[in-house]
Amino acid sequence: MTHKVLFFGQLTDITATSSLTIENVDNTQALVLMLESMFPGLANARYIVAVNNTIVRDHMMLLETATIALMPPFSGG
Amino acid sequence: MAGKSNHMERYARQHILKGFGPVGQQRLQRGGVLVVGAGGLGCPALQYLAAAGVGRIGIIDDDVVNLSNLQRQVLYTEGDIGKPKAVVAREKLLSLNSSLEVNAYPVRLTTANTMDLLRGYDIIMDGTDNFATRYMINDACIFLNKPLVFGAVSRFEGQVAVFNAHVPGLGYSANYRDLFKQPPKDGEVLSCAEAGVLGVLPGIIGTLQANEVVKLLAGIGKPLINQVLTYNVLYNSFYTLTLTGSKDYLDEMPASIDAFRQTNYGWECDMDFGNEEIDAGAFADKLGKPGIAIVDVRNPEEEPRPADFSFLQIPLAVIRAGKEAIEEDEIIFFCQTGKRSLEAVRIMENRYGGAKKVHSLRGGILAYLDCQATQEL
Numbered sequence: 001m002t003h004k005v006l007f008f009g010q011l012t013d014i015t016a017t018s019s020l021t022i023e024n025v026d027n028t029q030a031l032v033l034m035l036e037s038m039f040p041g042l043a044n045a046r047y048i049v050a051v052n053n054t055i056v057r058d059h060m061m062l063l064e065t066a067t068i069a070l071m072p073p074f075s076g077g
Numbered sequence: 078m079a080g081k082s083n084h085m086e087r088y089a090r091q092h093i094l095k096g097f098g099p100v101g102q103q104r105l106q107r108g109g110v111l112v113v114g115a116g117g118l119g120c121p122a123l124q125y126l127a128a129a130g131v132g133r134i135g136i137i138d139d140d141v142v143n144l145s146n147l148q149r150q151v152l153y154t155e156g157d158i159g160k161p162k163a164v165v166a167r168e169k170l171l172s173l174n175s176s177l178e179v180n181a182y183p184v185r186l187t188t189a190n191t192m193d194l195l196r197g198y199d200i201i202m203d204g205t206d207n208f209a210t211r212y213m214i215n216d217a218c219i220f221l222n223k224p225l226v227f228g229a230v231s232r233f234e235g236q237v238a239v240f241n242a243h244v245p246g247l248g249y250s251a252n253y254r255d256l257f258k259q260p261p262k263d264g265e266v267l268s269c270a271e272a273g274v275l276g277v278l279p280g281i282i283g284t285l286q287a288n289e290v291v292k293l294l295a296g297i298g299k300p301l302i303n304q305v306l307t308y309n310v311l312y313n314s315f316y317t318l319t320l321t322g323s324k325d326y327l328d329e330m331p332a333s334i335d336a337f338r339q340t341n342y343g344w345e346c347d348m349d350f351g352n353e354e355i356d357a358g359a360f361a362d363k364l365g366k367p368g369i370a371i372v373d374v375r376n377p378e379e380e381p382r383p384a385d386f387s388f389l390q391i392p393l394a395v396i397r398a399g400k401e402a403i404e405e406d407e408i409i410f411f412c413q414t415g416k417r418s419l420e421a422v423r424i425m426e427n428r429y430g431g432a433k434k435v436h437s438l439r440g441g442i443l444a445y446l447d448c449q450a451t452q453e454l
Contacts, residue, residue: 006316008307009231010272046261055256055320071307071318073257074229074236076274077118077206 001026003062005035006069014041029059031068047072084176088130101295102130108294109133111198113186113214115162116140117149117279118228118286119204124152125287127170131294133178134170135198138162139185149276186210188338191217200290202226204283208260209342215240215253216330216337224293227253228279228286232272235282238305239289250302254326260342278310341416353422354415354439357448363409363436370405373442374412374421383442385449393417396424411438411445 002023007015025031028049036043049056050069062068085092088102108131112119115138126134142150142157142165150162157165167181182194186205191213195201201223203214211229218225224242229235240252285306292298305318331337355363363369364386371388374396391401393412408425410418418437425435438445 008316009234046257048256050318053317053319055318057323057325069316069318071305072231073208073261074231074234075206075208075211075261076230076272077114077116077204077228077279 001062001065003031003065004067005031006067008047008069009072009074011042011045011047011070011072014039014045025062027059027061028056028068031062035070042070045072087174087176091129096297097295101297104295105130105291106132108200109135109198110200110202110290110294111135111137111195112202112204113137113210114204114206115150115152115166116146116204116206117230117274117276118283119202120150120152120166121280121283122202122204122228122287122290123166123170124173125284126290127174127177127179129287129291130174131177131290133180133198135180135182135194136163136166136170137182137184137186137194138166139183149274149279151280186213188213188340188342192221192334192337195221195223198223200224200226200293202228202286202290204228204286211253212260213340213342216340219249219252219330220334220337222249225252226286226289226293228282230274230279230282233275233278233311234307234309235278235285236305236307237282237285237289237301239293239300239302242293242300242302244302249322251320251322252326254329255320255322256305258326258329275310281308281310353426353436354419355409355436356439357445360409360411360438360445361448368405369407369409370403372401372403372408372410372421374410374417379413381442381446383445393421396421399428406432407434407436409436409438412441414441414443415439416441 002021003025004019004021006019012018022031022034025034028051047070050071051060051066091097091102092099110126110131112123112135115123115136123134123136140162141159142153142162144158147153152166152169161183163181163183167179170177170179184190195217201214201218203211203225205211215225218241225240227238227240242250244250289300292300303320305320307316331340364371371386373388373390374393376392377390395401410421412418415437418441422435422437425433
Protein backbone atom coordinates (compact mmCIF):
# COMPACT_ATOMS: atom_id res chain seq x y z
CA MET A 1 0.00 0.00 0.00
CA THR A 2 1.41 3.37 -1.04
CA HIS A 3 0.49 6.61 0.70
CA LYS A 4 1.10 10.10 -0.56
CA VAL A 5 2.47 12.62 1.92
CA LEU A 6 2.13 16.40 1.40
CA PHE A 7 4.22 19.00 3.24
CA PHE A 8 3.07 22.58 3.58
CA GLY A 9 4.67 25.90 4.48
CA GLN A 10 8.05 25.97 6.11
CA LEU A 11 8.03 22.21 6.63
CA THR A 12 9.43 22.05 3.12
CA ASP A 13 12.58 23.72 4.49
CA ILE A 14 13.08 20.52 6.46
CA THR A 15 11.96 18.01 3.85
CA ALA A 16 13.22 19.83 0.73
CA THR A 17 10.16 18.48 -1.08
CA SER A 18 6.46 19.23 -1.00
CA SER A 19 5.38 15.64 -1.51
CA LEU A 20 6.62 12.06 -1.43
CA THR A 21 5.25 8.54 -1.33
CA ILE A 22 5.63 6.08 1.51
CA GLU A 23 4.99 2.36 1.53
CA ASN A 24 4.28 -0.29 4.15
CA VAL A 25 2.89 1.93 6.88
CA ASP A 26 -0.50 1.12 8.32
CA ASN A 27 -1.05 3.85 10.89
CA THR A 28 -0.34 7.57 11.27
CA GLN A 29 1.88 7.12 14.32
CA ALA A 30 4.26 4.82 12.43
CA LEU A 31 4.11 7.22 9.50
CA VAL A 32 5.12 10.19 11.63
CA LEU A 33 7.97 8.21 13.21
CA MET A 34 9.18 7.15 9.79
CA LEU A 35 9.06 10.75 8.53
CA GLU A 36 10.92 11.94 11.63
CA SER A 37 13.66 9.41 11.04
CA MET A 38 13.93 10.58 7.43
CA PHE A 39 13.77 14.28 8.38
CA PRO A 40 14.93 14.73 12.00
CA GLY A 41 13.95 18.43 11.95
CA LEU A 42 10.29 17.42 11.87
CA ALA A 43 10.53 16.27 15.49
CA ASN A 44 10.85 19.89 16.60
CA ALA A 45 8.38 21.36 14.12
CA ARG A 46 4.77 22.18 14.86
CA TYR A 47 2.15 20.82 12.50
CA ILE A 48 -1.16 19.01 12.36
CA VAL A 49 -1.75 15.79 10.45
CA ALA A 50 -4.66 15.34 8.06
CA VAL A 51 -5.68 12.10 6.40
CA ASN A 52 -7.66 12.46 3.19
CA ASN A 53 -8.28 16.15 3.92
CA THR A 54 -9.57 15.62 7.45
CA ILE A 55 -7.61 16.63 10.54
CA VAL A 56 -6.57 13.71 12.76
CA ARG A 57 -6.39 14.47 16.46
CA ASP A 58 -5.35 11.00 17.65
CA HIS A 59 -3.50 8.40 15.66
CA MET A 60 -5.47 6.36 13.19
CA MET A 61 -5.09 3.28 11.03
CA LEU A 62 -4.31 3.68 7.34
CA LEU A 63 -6.12 0.70 5.89
CA GLU A 64 -6.43 2.06 2.39
CA THR A 65 -4.23 4.19 0.22
CA ALA A 66 -4.42 7.68 1.66
CA THR A 67 -3.11 11.20 1.16
CA ILE A 68 -1.60 12.51 4.36
CA ALA A 69 -0.89 16.20 4.84
CA LEU A 70 1.44 17.83 7.37
CA MET A 71 0.26 21.41 7.88
CA PRO A 72 2.13 23.97 10.01
CA PRO A 73 0.65 27.23 11.29
CA PHE A 74 1.28 30.36 9.18
CA SER A 75 1.66 33.69 10.91
CA GLY A 76 2.33 36.27 8.20
CA GLY A 77 -0.03 39.03 7.23
CA MET B 78 -24.50 62.40 -3.72
CA ALA B 79 -25.29 59.23 -1.84
CA GLY B 80 -28.96 59.25 -2.86
CA LYS B 81 -30.89 56.17 -3.80
CA SER B 82 -30.40 56.40 -7.54
CA ASN B 83 -26.71 56.92 -7.00
CA HIS B 84 -26.70 53.88 -4.73
CA MET B 85 -28.50 51.83 -7.41
CA GLU B 86 -25.94 52.85 -9.96
CA ARG B 87 -22.94 52.17 -7.74
CA TYR B 88 -24.04 48.63 -6.87
CA ALA B 89 -25.81 47.89 -10.18
CA ARG B 90 -23.62 44.84 -10.91
CA GLN B 91 -24.50 43.31 -7.54
CA HIS B 92 -28.19 44.31 -7.78
CA ILE B 93 -28.65 42.38 -10.99
CA LEU B 94 -26.67 39.42 -9.67
CA LYS B 95 -28.95 36.44 -9.25
CA GLY B 96 -28.73 35.04 -5.74
CA PHE B 97 -27.45 38.34 -4.36
CA GLY B 98 -29.56 41.23 -5.59
CA PRO B 99 -30.99 44.15 -3.56
CA VAL B 100 -31.45 41.90 -0.52
CA GLY B 101 -27.79 40.89 -0.45
CA GLN B 102 -26.81 44.52 -0.95
CA GLN B 103 -28.97 45.63 1.94
CA ARG B 104 -27.40 42.99 4.19
CA LEU B 105 -23.93 44.31 3.32
CA GLN B 106 -25.08 47.86 3.96
CA ARG B 107 -26.34 46.90 7.42
CA GLY B 108 -23.25 44.85 8.26
CA GLY B 109 -20.22 45.84 10.28
CA VAL B 110 -16.78 44.30 9.94
CA LEU B 111 -13.67 44.99 11.98
CA VAL B 112 -10.40 44.41 10.15
CA VAL B 113 -7.50 43.87 12.53
CA GLY B 114 -4.27 44.77 10.79
CA ALA B 115 -4.21 47.07 7.76
CA GLY B 116 -1.23 45.33 6.17
CA GLY B 117 -0.79 42.85 3.34
CA LEU B 118 -4.07 41.02 4.07
CA GLY B 119 -6.00 44.00 5.40
CA CYS B 120 -5.38 46.37 2.46
CA PRO B 121 -6.96 44.34 -0.35
CA ALA B 122 -9.73 43.12 1.94
CA LEU B 123 -10.60 46.65 3.03
CA GLN B 124 -10.68 47.86 -0.57
CA TYR B 125 -13.12 45.19 -1.67
CA LEU B 126 -15.29 45.45 1.44
CA ALA B 127 -15.64 49.22 0.97
CA ALA B 128 -16.21 48.89 -2.76
CA ALA B 129 -18.86 46.20 -2.25
CA GLY B 130 -20.73 48.43 0.19
CA VAL B 131 -20.22 46.95 3.67
CA GLY B 132 -21.88 49.70 5.69
CA ARG B 133 -19.58 49.94 8.70
CA ILE B 134 -15.89 49.17 8.59
CA GLY B 135 -13.42 49.38 11.47
CA ILE B 136 -9.65 49.38 10.93
CA ILE B 137 -7.21 48.60 13.75
CA ASP B 138 -3.50 49.12 13.22
CA ASP B 139 -0.96 50.91 15.38
CA ASP B 140 1.77 50.89 12.75
CA VAL B 141 2.89 53.58 10.30
CA VAL B 142 3.47 53.10 6.57
CA ASN B 143 7.02 52.02 5.66
CA LEU B 144 8.67 51.82 2.25
CA SER B 145 8.96 48.03 2.62
CA ASN B 146 5.15 47.82 2.98
CA LEU B 147 4.41 49.20 -0.50
CA GLN B 148 5.39 45.91 -2.20
CA ARG B 149 2.08 44.38 -1.02
CA GLN B 150 0.04 46.89 1.03
CA VAL B 151 -1.77 48.36 -1.92
CA LEU B 152 -3.79 51.08 -0.16
CA TYR B 153 -0.66 53.13 0.48
CA THR B 154 1.51 55.34 -1.70
CA GLU B 155 5.02 56.76 -1.31
CA GLY B 156 3.48 59.98 0.02
CA ASP B 157 1.94 58.04 2.94
CA ILE B 158 5.27 56.85 4.36
CA GLY B 159 5.45 57.68 8.06
CA LYS B 160 1.68 58.18 8.43
CA PRO B 161 -0.54 55.94 10.61
CA LYS B 162 -1.91 53.08 8.51
CA ALA B 163 -5.38 53.06 10.09
CA VAL B 164 -5.86 56.78 9.42
CA VAL B 165 -4.55 56.63 5.84
CA ALA B 166 -6.61 53.51 5.09
CA ARG B 167 -9.76 55.23 6.37
CA GLU B 168 -9.18 58.23 4.07
CA LYS B 169 -8.60 55.96 1.07
CA LEU B 170 -11.77 53.97 1.75
CA LEU B 171 -13.90 57.08 2.18
CA SER B 172 -12.57 58.50 -1.08
CA LEU B 173 -13.63 55.23 -2.70
CA ASN B 174 -17.06 55.13 -1.04
CA SER B 175 -18.17 58.17 0.97
CA SER B 176 -21.50 56.61 1.95
CA LEU B 177 -19.83 54.26 4.44
CA GLU B 178 -19.04 54.65 8.12
CA VAL B 179 -15.32 53.96 8.45
CA ASN B 180 -13.68 54.00 11.88
CA ALA B 181 -9.91 54.16 12.31
CA TYR B 182 -8.34 52.83 15.51
CA PRO B 183 -4.63 53.64 15.37
CA VAL B 184 -3.97 51.63 18.53
CA ARG B 185 -2.39 48.33 19.41
CA LEU B 186 -4.93 45.62 20.17
CA THR B 187 -4.41 44.49 23.78
CA THR B 188 -6.30 42.29 26.21
CA ALA B 189 -7.50 45.53 27.83
CA ASN B 190 -9.16 47.05 24.72
CA THR B 191 -9.98 43.97 22.59
CA MET B 192 -13.43 43.24 24.02
CA ASP B 193 -14.63 46.82 23.67
CA LEU B 194 -13.30 47.18 20.12
CA LEU B 195 -14.66 43.86 18.83
CA ARG B 196 -18.05 44.10 20.49
CA GLY B 197 -19.43 46.73 18.10
CA TYR B 198 -18.94 44.68 14.90
CA ASP B 199 -20.71 41.66 13.38
CA ILE B 200 -17.65 39.99 11.89
CA ILE B 201 -13.98 40.18 12.81
CA MET B 202 -11.32 39.77 10.12
CA ASP B 203 -7.83 38.74 11.19
CA GLY B 204 -5.16 40.40 9.07
CA THR B 205 -2.46 40.40 11.72
CA ASP B 206 1.10 39.18 11.38
CA ASN B 207 1.86 37.45 14.68
CA PHE B 208 0.60 34.51 16.69
CA ALA B 209 0.11 36.41 19.94
CA THR B 210 -2.53 38.68 18.40
CA ARG B 211 -4.09 35.83 16.39
CA TYR B 212 -4.73 33.78 19.53
CA MET B 213 -5.95 36.82 21.42
CA ILE B 214 -8.48 37.65 18.67
CA ASN B 215 -9.56 34.01 18.40
CA ASP B 216 -10.23 33.77 22.14
CA ALA B 217 -12.04 37.13 22.20
CA CYS B 218 -14.31 36.02 19.34
CA ILE B 219 -15.21 32.89 21.31
CA PHE B 220 -16.14 34.98 24.37
CA LEU B 221 -18.13 37.44 22.25
CA ASN B 222 -19.73 34.81 19.94
CA LYS B 223 -18.38 36.57 16.85
CA PRO B 224 -17.41 34.87 13.60
CA LEU B 225 -13.73 35.29 12.74
CA VAL B 226 -12.47 35.35 9.17
CA PHE B 227 -8.90 34.13 9.44
CA GLY B 228 -6.09 34.60 6.93
CA ALA B 229 -2.35 34.04 7.13
CA VAL B 230 0.53 33.78 4.68
CA SER B 231 3.97 32.27 4.54
CA ARG B 232 6.30 32.78 1.56
CA PHE B 233 4.26 31.31 -1.35
CA GLU B 234 1.34 29.83 0.60
CA GLY B 235 -1.66 31.18 2.42
CA GLN B 236 -4.44 29.89 4.69
CA VAL B 237 -8.04 31.12 4.92
CA ALA B 238 -10.78 29.95 7.28
CA VAL B 239 -13.97 31.05 8.98
CA PHE B 240 -13.80 30.32 12.70
CA ASN B 241 -16.44 30.33 15.42
CA ALA B 242 -19.39 30.88 13.07
CA HIS B 243 -22.82 30.13 14.49
CA VAL B 244 -24.39 27.22 12.65
CA PRO B 245 -28.11 26.88 13.46
CA GLY B 246 -28.74 23.65 15.36
CA LEU B 247 -25.03 22.88 15.71
CA GLY B 248 -23.70 25.75 17.79
CA TYR B 249 -20.37 27.39 17.07
CA SER B 250 -18.00 26.00 14.46
CA ALA B 251 -14.35 25.11 14.95
CA ASN B 252 -11.91 27.87 15.92
CA TYR B 253 -8.16 28.40 15.56
CA ARG B 254 -7.44 26.43 18.75
CA ASP B 255 -9.18 23.42 17.21
CA LEU B 256 -6.50 23.58 14.53
CA PHE B 257 -3.49 24.51 16.67
CA LYS B 258 -4.27 24.34 20.36
CA GLN B 259 -1.41 26.52 21.51
CA PRO B 260 0.66 29.23 19.88
CA PRO B 261 4.10 28.20 18.62
CA LYS B 262 7.10 29.45 20.50
CA ASP B 263 8.96 32.41 19.08
CA GLY B 264 11.33 31.18 16.39
CA GLU B 265 9.42 27.94 15.74
CA VAL B 266 7.67 29.57 12.79
CA LEU B 267 9.26 32.37 10.82
CA SER B 268 7.35 35.62 10.24
CA CYS B 269 7.09 37.36 6.84
CA ALA B 270 9.82 39.76 7.90
CA GLU B 271 12.10 36.77 8.46
CA ALA B 272 10.84 34.39 5.77
CA GLY B 273 9.72 36.83 3.09
CA VAL B 274 6.46 36.88 1.14
CA LEU B 275 5.60 37.28 -2.53
CA GLY B 276 3.59 40.53 -2.80
CA VAL B 277 0.68 39.08 -4.79
CA LEU B 278 0.04 36.35 -2.21
CA PRO B 279 -1.50 38.45 0.61
CA GLY B 280 -3.48 40.19 -2.15
CA ILE B 281 -5.06 36.86 -3.07
CA ILE B 282 -5.53 35.65 0.50
CA GLY B 283 -6.88 39.01 1.73
CA THR B 284 -9.31 39.05 -1.19
CA LEU B 285 -10.44 35.51 -0.31
CA GLN B 286 -11.04 36.77 3.23
CA ALA B 287 -13.11 39.70 1.95
CA ASN B 288 -15.11 37.20 -0.11
CA GLU B 289 -15.83 35.13 3.02
CA VAL B 290 -16.95 38.29 4.87
CA VAL B 291 -19.31 39.19 2.02
CA LYS B 292 -20.72 35.65 1.94
CA LEU B 293 -21.30 35.62 5.70
CA LEU B 294 -22.98 39.04 5.70
CA ALA B 295 -25.13 38.38 2.64
CA GLY B 296 -25.91 34.81 3.67
CA ILE B 297 -24.86 33.30 0.36
CA GLY B 298 -22.76 30.35 -0.73
CA LYS B 299 -20.79 28.05 1.51
CA PRO B 300 -18.29 29.89 3.70
CA LEU B 301 -15.14 28.08 4.92
CA ILE B 302 -16.80 26.91 8.14
CA ASN B 303 -15.00 23.91 9.72
CA GLN B 304 -12.56 24.12 6.83
CA VAL B 305 -9.13 25.59 6.21
CA LEU B 306 -8.22 26.46 2.65
CA THR B 307 -4.54 26.53 1.71
CA TYR B 308 -3.40 28.09 -1.55
CA ASN B 309 0.02 27.82 -3.15
CA VAL B 310 0.80 30.59 -5.66
CA LEU B 311 3.70 28.71 -7.26
CA TYR B 312 1.61 25.74 -8.35
CA ASN B 313 -1.91 27.23 -8.26
CA SER B 314 -2.85 24.40 -5.95
CA PHE B 315 -5.67 24.56 -3.43
CA TYR B 316 -5.87 22.18 -0.50
CA THR B 317 -8.91 22.09 1.78
CA LEU B 318 -8.68 20.63 5.24
CA THR B 319 -11.80 19.68 7.18
CA LEU B 320 -11.80 20.02 10.92
CA THR B 321 -14.43 19.53 13.56
CA GLY B 322 -15.04 21.56 16.66
CA SER B 323 -14.21 19.95 19.97
CA LYS B 324 -14.20 21.28 23.48
CA ASP B 325 -10.53 20.40 23.98
CA TYR B 326 -9.47 23.95 23.28
CA LEU B 327 -11.21 25.14 26.43
CA ASP B 328 -8.27 23.81 28.50
CA GLU B 329 -5.92 26.08 26.62
CA MET B 330 -7.74 29.39 26.62
CA PRO B 331 -8.58 31.76 29.48
CA ALA B 332 -11.56 30.56 31.51
CA SER B 333 -13.36 33.90 31.58
CA ILE B 334 -13.26 37.42 30.17
CA ASP B 335 -11.60 38.53 33.41
CA ALA B 336 -8.92 35.85 32.97
CA PHE B 337 -8.57 36.93 29.33
CA ARG B 338 -7.76 40.47 30.45
CA GLN B 339 -5.02 39.07 32.72
CA THR B 340 -3.53 36.82 30.05
CA ASN B 341 -0.24 37.85 28.52
CA TYR B 342 -0.45 36.47 24.98
CA GLY B 343 3.10 37.65 24.30
CA TRP B 344 4.34 35.40 27.08
CA GLU B 345 2.28 32.51 25.77
CA CYS B 346 4.21 32.74 22.53
CA ASP B 347 7.51 33.41 24.31
CA MET B 348 7.72 36.47 22.11
CA ASP B 349 9.76 38.56 24.47
CA PHE B 350 11.61 35.93 26.34
CA GLY B 351 13.13 33.50 23.88
CA ASN B 352 13.07 29.99 25.29
CA GLU B 353 13.24 31.04 28.91
CA GLU B 354 10.41 28.78 30.00
CA ILE B 355 11.21 25.13 30.63
CA ASP B 356 8.66 22.40 31.12
CA ALA B 357 8.33 20.13 34.13
CA GLY B 358 10.39 17.36 32.52
CA ALA B 359 13.31 19.66 31.74
CA PHE B 360 13.00 21.12 35.23
CA ALA B 361 13.26 17.65 36.80
CA ASP B 362 16.39 16.99 34.73
CA LYS B 363 18.05 20.12 36.11
CA LEU B 364 17.39 19.30 39.77
CA GLY B 365 20.45 18.41 41.81
CA LYS B 366 22.89 19.53 39.09
CA PRO B 367 25.79 21.61 40.42
CA GLY B 368 25.91 25.31 39.62
CA ILE B 369 22.14 25.72 39.25
CA ALA B 370 20.08 27.63 41.80
CA ILE B 371 16.44 26.59 42.15
CA VAL B 372 14.43 29.50 43.53
CA ASP B 373 10.84 29.66 44.80
CA VAL B 374 9.57 33.22 44.22
CA ARG B 375 6.28 32.68 46.05
CA ASN B 376 5.66 34.11 49.49
CA PRO B 377 6.91 31.82 52.29
CA GLU B 378 3.44 30.76 53.45
CA GLU B 379 2.31 29.48 50.03
CA GLU B 380 1.50 25.78 49.53
CA PRO B 381 2.29 23.24 48.20
CA ARG B 382 5.95 23.08 49.21
CA PRO B 383 7.89 20.51 47.22
CA ALA B 384 9.71 18.01 49.42
CA ASP B 385 11.82 16.08 46.91
CA PHE B 386 14.39 18.77 46.10
CA SER B 387 16.09 21.65 47.85
CA PHE B 388 15.53 25.25 46.81
CA LEU B 389 16.01 28.84 47.91
CA GLN B 390 13.05 30.99 48.94
CA ILE B 391 13.23 34.50 47.53
CA PRO B 392 9.80 36.15 47.11
CA LEU B 393 9.26 38.11 43.89
CA ALA B 394 9.08 41.38 45.86
CA VAL B 395 12.69 40.86 47.00
CA ILE B 396 13.80 40.25 43.40
CA ARG B 397 11.89 43.31 42.23
CA ALA B 398 13.72 45.35 44.88
CA GLY B 399 17.06 43.97 43.65
CA LYS B 400 17.89 42.55 47.09
CA GLU B 401 18.39 38.93 46.12
CA ALA B 402 21.91 37.54 46.11
CA ILE B 403 22.21 34.45 43.95
CA GLU B 404 25.74 33.33 43.20
CA GLU B 405 25.00 30.64 40.65
CA ASP B 406 25.21 31.58 36.98
CA GLU B 407 22.20 29.46 36.12
CA ILE B 408 18.91 30.06 37.93
CA ILE B 409 15.53 28.38 37.65
CA PHE B 410 12.65 30.27 39.16
CA PHE B 411 9.36 28.66 40.03
CA CYS B 412 6.11 29.86 41.53
CA GLN B 413 2.58 28.47 41.70
CA THR B 414 1.58 28.64 38.01
CA GLY B 415 4.60 30.08 36.20
CA LYS B 416 3.57 33.74 35.91
CA ARG B 417 5.57 35.30 38.73
CA SER B 418 8.61 33.19 37.90
CA LEU B 419 8.46 34.50 34.33
CA GLU B 420 8.46 38.03 35.67
CA ALA B 421 11.50 37.13 37.79
CA VAL B 422 13.23 35.92 34.62
CA ARG B 423 12.51 39.21 32.90
CA ILE B 424 13.87 41.22 35.83
CA MET B 425 17.06 39.16 35.93
CA GLU B 426 17.52 39.43 32.17
CA ASN B 427 17.22 43.18 32.32
CA ARG B 428 19.69 43.26 35.18
CA TYR B 429 22.29 40.77 34.01
CA GLY B 430 21.74 40.56 30.24
CA GLY B 431 23.25 37.30 29.07
CA ALA B 432 25.61 37.01 32.06
CA LYS B 433 23.25 34.63 33.85
CA LYS B 434 21.15 31.86 32.35
CA VAL B 435 17.67 32.20 33.79
CA HIS B 436 14.63 29.97 33.34
CA SER B 437 11.08 29.81 34.57
CA LEU B 438 9.21 26.58 35.26
CA ARG B 439 6.25 26.63 32.88
CA GLY B 440 2.97 25.96 34.67
CA GLY B 441 4.68 26.42 38.04
CA ILE B 442 5.09 23.94 40.86
CA LEU B 443 1.56 22.69 40.18
CA ALA B 444 2.65 21.48 36.74
CA TYR B 445 5.76 19.84 38.22
CA LEU B 446 3.77 17.98 40.91
CA ASP B 447 1.20 16.94 38.29
CA CYS B 448 3.98 15.59 36.12
CA GLN B 449 5.52 13.66 39.06
CA ALA B 450 2.14 12.20 39.99
CA THR B 451 1.53 11.07 36.41
CA GLN B 452 4.90 9.34 36.28
CA GLU B 453 4.20 7.41 39.48
CA LEU B 454 0.93 6.00 38.12
